[in-house]
Amino acid sequence: MFEVCTKLFFLGDSKFKKDVGKEVLEAYAHHHPLEFEEFFNTRFALDLLQEGYGPIMKRSDEIFEYIQVALQYMVDRPSSMELFHTLQIEVLRIICERPGPKLCAMLSKLLNLYPQCIPGGNLQSVFCQQLIQSIRKFHCEGEENDEILEFVEQVTKTSGMLQCVWRMNMAIILPSLKELFIVISSPEEENNAPSNALASVVQYVPLELMDAVVRNITNDKNVSDAQILTAISRMLDWLSWPLVKNIDKWIISLMKGVVAVKRVHILMKVTLKKTEQVFSNLFYPIVREGALSVLSYILLSYEQSPEAFHKLLHQIPQLISSLSQEDSDSGRACLAEISELIHCLIFRFSGFPDLYEPVLEALKFPVCCDDPEAVQSFPIDDETTAAFWFSGAQSGLVATIQFDENQTMSSEVYTTEREVAPNANRLVLSP
Template identity: 45%
Template structure:
């Protein structure tokens, strides 16, 4: 079946005919397949999603993958494992760079497909480490927004305990490096939307783990009071102000005024 699908999507047949055949392929997902046949289909649909030459190929990849993963859950659980996900995050996928947003979108979708499988717990543990690494690399706003989407849907992937404090501090630093060089309205709106998603994620973490709030705000202050002439903090940091609880303002001021590292000039 995977060979039929592969030949179809790259053929010169009219698009309406292709859609009819794709529907048949999707409907065939409920039939029995051995593990090798399932893996071949998962391989092909992954390639279509991540390297599809046009929107139609990528759409077909999503449709067929979701159908086969639903009817062949144990086989997909075996395919979408820690080693595979770690490889995507560290090496990318063929010609696709590891920092391409399509990689994160694919992992996000994969988590939805195996949410009811026991191995998803292993992926949660893996991603708690990986998302911290990613924010330490100062991702661009678009990638950071996609990461926020994933973590909003799967809070189990957010680092826990002391690492949650580190994660929030690094996320603040990342926001401090955000820039939008475009003057076009569409790009500006998209940038604002991306910043909003990231700041909302921080707000959600602050609510769930109050111990992360003060260290995060201290990091904001450290960024905006930096004397490094080569670094100008992003105005995107202002998006965090609205999320500061009123009762924390006094605590924050007291903390900053008694911090020996903070000078009067700052």
């Protein structure tokens, strides 16, 4: 009977026959556990995963669905330990074949239902490393919205397998992150660059590990400037990946770590290279929050020249118009924060009234210039310091504008860890 049901399950020429085969198989397995244990043995499971079933390919949906159905009646059987050990080896073998997102999503479903199939012992670290290598190859083949959404869902399920393993064994996280850094810091041809799907991995890494991970990277003398530059550049690409958390926190933490070890030139290069790309994410609500945090940090940190800020001037009016018409909480919050950021940067890099006029017109701010009378219109304390707090973007930075007795303006940007004069004026700028 089990053979007949299995044949119907796989080879039935209609959905009705396939469903009947599945239901009868479940009923007989439930009422005849000893016979089913003898039927669904280790050899049969291996044959399904290594050879398939007749015309049904070994990596087809039907094979994994059948195994999931069968395992629910094998969990408590005496032979289950041998069966699950065999399945662990096969799961690792499949991951080493660099499967695509669809197959990985099916594996994820199997492992979520039956964590006994997750490779154990030392194989767990290998499994996570190979899974990261598989995700780096993921690319969405379709261009339709439904195809893109399906791809994102498959990637999310795939990266969820890492979370399952990490929950079981926290010691596996650091070797996994080391593998991830190797992948994103390695020079690759443009058409062979690691997939942005790797962004989905970061959300499962506990934030309490962030400082230690960043220190290990930035203080490692074997990690070159080129590797760090490549890694940060690719992490900035991740900002366009939807529905993940904490990417901005990891990027900013790594950038701060780079500054702490006096490798600021890396940050300068990546800022000029990626500022426009990061800015473009602000047009899309689903990825806006993280992009705004990172944009605020890199622009307020880039004190050498206005070049990075000026790269964005031609896009800012379009963004302001788009946010104003969006009529959403996300749009309004972004508009307020980007307005504060722009105003701080205009004061920081004064002396370009012609360049700034279209931007200020879009924001409906009065045009700012070096006119002493205009400067005096802002309240200045006894120490001639006005501190502008950029409050909304979690950047941890303060921009200060200072005036001497000749009303010549200078400015400085520093982290909020530094004390500001207690009697300094703190202005929150808004449109």
